[in-house]
Amino acid sequence: MRVIRTEEIIQQIKEMCIEANYQLASDVESRVRGAFLKETSVLGRQILGQLSENLDIASADFIPICQDTGMAIVFIKIGQNVHIEGLNLEEAINEGIRQGYEEGYLRKSVVKDPFIRINTKDNTPGIIHYDIVPGDQIEITVAPKGFGSENMSRVYMLKPSDGIEGVKQAVLETVKLAGPNACPPIVVGIGIGGSFEKCALLAKKALTRNMNQPSDQEHIRTLEEDLLFEINELGIGPGGLGGKTTALGVNIETYPTHIAGLPVAINICCHVNRHVTRVI
Amino acid sequence: MDQYITTPLTTQKVEELRAGDYVYLSGIIYTARDAAHQRMYETMEEGGSIPIDLKNNIIYYLGPTPEKENQVIGSAGPTTSSRMDKYTPLLLDSGLKGMIGKGKRNQAVIDAMIKNKAVYFAAVGGAGALLSKRIKASKVIAYDDLGTEAIRELFVEDFPVIVVIDSEGNNLYEIVMQSS
Numbered sequence: 001m002r003v004i005r006t007e008e009i010i011q012q013i014k015e016m017c018i019e020a021n022y023q024l025a026s027d028v029e030s031r032v033r034g035a036f037l038k039e040t041s042v043l044g045r046q047i048l049g050q051l052s053e054n055l056d057i058a059s060a061d062f063i064p065i066c067q068d069t070g071m072a073i074v075f076i077k078i079g080q081n082v083h084i085e086g087l088n089l090e091e092a093i094n095e096g097i098r099q100g101y102e103e104g105y106l107r108k109s110v111v112k113d114p115f116i117r118i119n120t121k122d123n124t125p126g127i128i129h130y131d132i133v134p135g136d137q138i139e140i141t142v143a144p145k146g147f148g149s150e151n152m153s154r155v156y157m158l159k160p161s162d163g164i165e166g167v168k169q170a171v172l173e174t175v176k177l178a179g180p181n182a183c184p185p186i187v188v189g190i191g192i193g194g195s196f197e198k199c200a201l202l203a204k205k206a207l208t209r210n211m212n213q214p215s216d217q218e219h220i221r222t223l224e225e226d227l228l229f230e231i232n233e234l235g236i237g238p239g240g241l242g243g244k245t246t247a248l249g250v251n252i253e254t255y256p257t258h259i260a261g262l263p264v265a266i267n268i269c270c271h272v273n274r275h276v277t278r279v280i
Numbered sequence: 281m282d283q284y285i286t287t288p289l290t291t292q293k294v295e296e297l298r299a300g301d302y303v304y305l306s307g308i309i310y311t312a313r314d315a316a317h318q319r320m321y322e323t324m325e326e327g328g329s330i331p332i333d334l335k336n337n338i339i340y341y342l343g344p345t346p347e348k349e350n351q352v353i354g355s356a357g358p359t360t361s362s363r364m365d366k367y368t369p370l371l372l373d374s375g376l377k378g379m380i381g382k383g384k385r386n387q388a389v390i391d392a393m394i395k396n397k398a399v400y401f402a403a404v405g406g407a408g409a410l411l412s413k414r415i416k417a418s419k420v421i422a423y424d425d426l427g428t429e430a431i432r433e434l435f436v437e438d439f440p441v442i443v444v445i446d447s448e449g450n451n452l453y454e455i456v457m458q459s460s
């Protein structure tokens with residue numbers, strides 16, 4: 001049994017909230033910068049150039065990459081041989097978010113109730129997904145999510161007979177509807193299988209996966225490549241103002257499902273696809 | 281075409297802008313997003329007066345991050361405009377001449393823009409650090425209690441935007457999708 005104190009968890013989450021909002025993961029950053037070289041639309045190139053410059057300014061002058069510093073999504077995998085001491089874990093995670101958003105000069109974008117929309121003023125609560133796994137470590141991923149793109153995400157409960165073609169249509173329809181609203185170029189996280197809520201969670205997880213590590217299943221890897229190609233043929237382009245660069249990457253996660261179902265969730269993320277993972 | 285424009289706008293200035301033009305704005309603009317729009321709208325519907333003079337002015341759909349001690353403003357890029365659609369025709373009918381945001385507008389907004397000769401600009405979404413550098417002064421002038429959603433008066437210099445919908449209703453988002 002290994003003891004981990006919640007002070008350590010608070011500290012790590014605080015730092016991760018800040019890091020995620022000032023510095024993109026290297027796979028995301030290199031795709032944003034790389035797109036500039038491949039784009040042929042004049043306006044598209046101008047916008048991608050601004051995005052690269054924006055990343056430079058964000059890290060040099062310590063200004064958040066985007067003003068929507070998101071709702072803090074936290075994935076926490078707890079080794080079953082870990083004993084957590086100190087605060088209640090959920091309180092500790094929210095304390096980390098609170099300190100990160102305060103000390104990192106991040107925007108407080110959370111309201112207390114979906115109808116009585118009073119800002120909680122510290123960006124809590126976060127959205128926490130717990131997993132119990134073997135081992136004696138804790139792995140934490142913090143993924144601040146902006147809602148311009150979150151609002152354009154969708155869940156489809158397809159029929160098994162819709163197959164891969166049905167999934168492609170659903171994804172392309174979602175991306176088209178998102179158009180300029182989701183701040184293209186986008187990253188597309190897709191969850192296929194499971195149940196209604198499981199596919200949504202898989203889609204969110206897919207967004208946190210390194211885009212340079214495609215699916216290890218061949219038919220899914222092919223689907224990722226095909227979808228990336230087809231999305232970029234749509235012509236939406238950077239800022240929705242036309243061009244080849246509509247998506248930077250497509251990540252798909254799958255799970256076993258019911259004989260009667262083919263659930264598909266498409267979680268759209270903007271180019272500011274933020275995620276930081278650390279292991280304690 | 282690249283254009284340099286100083287605020288406040290006029291009908292003449294707006295009529296010269298075409299969907300697809302790259303524009304550098306200088307002068308005073310105001311920020312307002314969801315909560316400020318709702319409050320202004322409700323106040324106007326009740327016959328009250330709102331804290332900004334809309335006539336010939338521009339509203340930027342922005343809720344910035346908090347500024348640090350040596351900064352004018354924090355990260356300051358556009359938010360999605362369609363959430364303001366419900367409130368926008370009334371503001372346009374009351375003199376609002378321009379909007380800066382990102383993403384699509386509904387037909388009611390476009391009709392009100394044509395009727396009132398107004399323009400809709402997009403700023404690049406997700407470039408808030410870069411855009412903050414073109415904001416030279418910022419002060420909260422109303423609705424302080426709304427935090428990031430308060431109304432600010434900004435002074436901008438060569439603030440880069442693109443005309444997406446012009447005063448004749450030409451829509452760059454649709455033009456690029458038709459030609460692809």
Ligand code: SF4
Pocket residue numbers: 066067068069145146147148149150181182183270271272357358359405406407
């Ligand atoms: S969708 Fe992304 S880039 Fe656009 S405003 Fe929201 S967080 Fe920023």
